[in-house]
Amino acid sequence: MGNANRLADDAKSLIRVGLENYTDKYGLGAMSVAAYDTAWVAMVTKVVDGQKQWLFPECFEYVLSTQSVDGGWTIGSGAQIDGILNTAGPLLALKRHHKEPLQLQHESQDLASRIEKATSSLRSQLADWDVSTTEHVGFEIIVPAMLELLEKEDPSLVFEFESKKLLMKINKAKLSRFRPEFLYGPRRFTALHSLESFIGILDFDKVKHHRVCGSMLGSPSSTAAYIMHASEWDDESEEYLRHVIKFAAGRGSGAVPSAFPSTHFEITWMLSTLLRAGFTKEDLEGPELTKMLDILSHSFEVEKGVLGFAPFFEPDVDDTAKTISSLNMLGRPVSPNSLIEVFETDTHFRTYAGERDPSPTANCNALLALLHQPDVSLFSVQIHKIATFLIDFWWKADGKIVDKWNTCYLYPSVLIVEALVDILNLIEQNKLPGLFDEDLQSRLAVALFQGCFRPLLDQQADGSWNQSIEETAYGVLILSEARRVCFFNDLRKPLDEAIERGVAFIKSIEERPLNYIWIEKVSYASRLLTDSYVLAALKAASSAPAVGATIGSSLWQNVASSSLDKHVKLFSKAELFSAHPEWELRGSMIEAVLLKPLLVKRRLEVFQRQGMQEDKYFDLIPLFWTSPNNRARTFASASFLYEVSLLSMLTYQVDEFMEAVAAPAFQGRISELRQLIHTVLPEEEPATATKEQNGHANGNGSASPQDEVLATLKGFKKYCFENPLVKTASAADRKTLERELRTYLLAQVQQEEDSARFRQQRDSQKPGAGSTSTFYNWARSTGADNVSGPFAWAFIGCLLSSTLTPGGGGKDVFPTAGEKYVAADVYRHLATMARIYNDLGSIRRDQEEGALNSVNFPEFEPHDSVESKKKVLHTLGEYEYSCLKLAFKQLEDLRVQGASKDVAAARLSKRRINIWSMFLDQVVLFDQIYVIKDLSSHHIVQENGSN
Secondary structure, eight states: OHHHHHHHHHHHHHHHHHTTTOBTTTBOOOBOBOHHHHHHHHTOEEEETTEEEESOHHHHHHHHHTOOTTSSOOOSSOOHHHHHHHHHHHHHHHHHHHHOOTTOOOOHHHHHHHHHHHHHHHHHHHHHOOGGGOOOTTHHHHHHHHHHHHHHHOTTOOOOOTTHHHHHHHHHHHHTTOOGGGGGSSSOOGGGGGGGGGTTTSOGGGGGGGOBTTBBTTBHHHHHHHHHHSSSOOHHHHHHHHHHHHHSTTTTSSOOBSSOOOHHHHHHHHHHHHHHTTOOHHHHOSHHHHHHHHHHHHHHHHTTTOOOSSTTSOOOHHHHHHHHHHHHHTTOOOOOHHHHHHHBOSSSBOSSTTOSSOOHHHHHHHHHHHHTSSOGGGGHHHHHHHHHHHHHHHHHOOSSOOBTTBSOTHHHHHHHHHHHHHHHHHHHTTSSTTTSOHHHHHHHHHHHHHHHHHHHHHOOTTSOBTTBHHHHHHHHHHHHHHTTBGGGGGGHHHHHHHHHHHHHHHHHOSSOOOOOOEESSSEEOBHHHHHHHHHHHHHHHHOOOOSSOOBTGGGTTTOOHHHHHHHHHHHHTSGGGTTSOHHHHHHHHHHHHHHHHHHHTTTTSSOOOTTSOOOOOTTHHHHHHHHHHHHTTOOOOHHHHHHHHHHHHHHHHHHHHIIIIIHHHTTTOHHHHHHHHHHHSOSSOOSSOOGGGGOOBOTTSOBOHHHHHHHHHHHHHHHHHSSHHHHTSOHHHHHHHHHHHHHHHHHHHHHHHHHHHHHHHHHTTOSSOSSSSOHHHHHHTHHHHTTSHHHHHHHHHHHHHHHSSGGGSOSOSSOSHHHHHHHHHHHHHHHHHHHHHHHHHOHHHHHHHTOOOGGGSGGGTTOOSHHHHHHHHHHHHHHHHHHHHHHHHHHHHHHHHHHSSOHHHHHHHHHHHHHHHHHHHHHHHHHHHHHHSOOOHHHHHHHHHHO
16 A cells, blocks of 8 residues: 555656646646757847847857767767757758857867768768668658758758668658648648748748747747748747747756647646556646646647647647547546547548658557547447557567657557557457457457567566666556456466566666657657656556456457467477577467467368368467567567468468378379479460360269369469469569479479389388489478478568568569579578478378388488487488578678668668578477477377377
């Protein structure tokens, strides 16, 4: 009770602090200072007593005092755009002050030296800039404008860099939808926040009516540009800038933030964050809370239900939704109708008019506002729409997710997890009947699990996430939400321990540093936001639910813990997981189980499975992907994991189909089966229709077994090549897939033929294997091809070509001749290794079934015992593995050489290599498990039957 009271007192204290610099005219704001905006205010001049003067010399002094040794300005998170803008703005200020000192007396040589260093720093930063990953507000307008202003100031200041072409492409697309006249009317647009970008384009006298208490949409830099370029001096704007310098985060130091005020934003984020974590209205009660609620209620009423980040700024969905949530949770209910009317689109909710990309967190905030309405059924259309958008976003997101308002991936994860937990809770209560079909619920469950489990894996040894107190608070909040969901009941101990370590880290920080992870023009921090999230994390951590969460039980009710235990124990024996705690594997197993329904749904899409054993491997198939993905912290997208799990299922089915259906249908005519494959997958497109297209039928008109084989092979080809991601892959990668698919199927036929010959020779007691090849040649051709490794490699290549190559995809996954050659060598060693380990684990089964195994080749005859033959095979497998690692290292080196000049290409190439590495781990894992236990469907059926 004492801890709860202390937390409540701290929360009340925070609310009091939030109102410390509040005034009825200007509001409040705690956003950190920015060198970019400070530099713009430092460039304002005014004629005083007939003399032109720099109006805010303290701002220029601050700029001078914060230039770093390398010539740039490092205030912020370290994001590339922060350094660029925080250097470009001060560089322009330095040039102007050097050219025209006015009343300030600075040594000319010193300013010249500073200019030279700043120019060098900016040039270097631009060279390293990856435009394709930049999310900051308006960068595509602001940076080109700054570069143009610098060039006009000094023609020698021309900056060329690798990403400039892409930057200008984005800039052109953005400006194609903008006209200066838009700003001359009554409506306020976000462009008002960056008027400095339209110098020389805009008539600044025609935007005067947009001032709010002297500011241009709360932006010091935009207000400075306006006051500098309007034909008449604006005393109200000067007063605003003076207030910002004195009362904003700079507190009179001369520094200003990139936005002030931020009244609605910071109040609603504080209140909604605290309330979500478990604080009650009674915990927060006091005159300051009443004041905050009065501010929000008044704004909501006056601005007709849609708000911006401060009064009378352009409305956005975030601040509107957070206001609705805060007022409703604190007993002042308001309607979300205006939220829906203004921000809803066909597929999602927009943050504001004209945004370039939708924001997942903005949609989360809108969704959470709707989910906490008294009757959610009234908003079922909007709830389904936003939930579908968010699930699709998560499903396709590769690696750590990003959002345009915060640089930390945990921030969007917090909101997505909260929204999905609430949806699952409402589903359990039958308050959203029929709204989410089985497919969408399964994808929701996977997204929710990954959203919680990946941060659990990412926690550092000191209990933090990224040594950041605010990011650690996000992590604790996510794991606290996970404890409410039944999927995590078997992970309760590691969850509790992780939360405890996170709390311990937070409490160990006596002086809370600013965390520059929020996104504006440049990254910023807010003491109010940091303290809100820290208090929320401490509150959520102390409110542990009873053991045995029930949320999500309808999706988990048929899962037996005993089967999870069996698989986890099996995989824990693999060398790949020898250094990893068992709970990590258990988490990967849970993730695999959540993927399973999506695979089962497509179980009969290609192979009808008549005459084949029951497929018992559904639990294991996705586990072979989720476990190495989580082990290496690769975090490939849910879409990728689903596609490759589905591919694995189908390759299992191909093996069984060729053995149980195709081979018997063409018994004694195996060459015809081979020709059929060439017909379905010709090496060159046929000029005319072939005989097989007419089909064959039995006398009674029904399809013959041969026709069923043909139809199935066509269906498998269709699955491969009509996959949307394969269709958008490069032509070369699709061609590789076609070649490897043909080789794979032909190898299946050859293996059947070799095994038949082997059985015949064995039965006649003739020496020698069923193949006429040497073991070396067979292991590197038929033996390697029919384990599906090269085919799977080619299929994954198409997925990566479509999603992770420059320019939006469709480029060759290995762009150079050298990479293509070495990549082929990698997957040949991979396939040979897989064949050897496969045979190592299945000697007994192959002997029972009369299937050709590596040890049946003449080279193994000198080794008398099965154990000695296994020992040789294991040594050869290790040899191929060493060759594989050597070739893959060479492939990585070629990647670095080939992508070093283009930062975006280099980033994507590195990411592709990470996923390839995870794929290799998956193959190694399969081999290790296969040696431990034969995974064939036949074997599993036998084993289950004996239990």
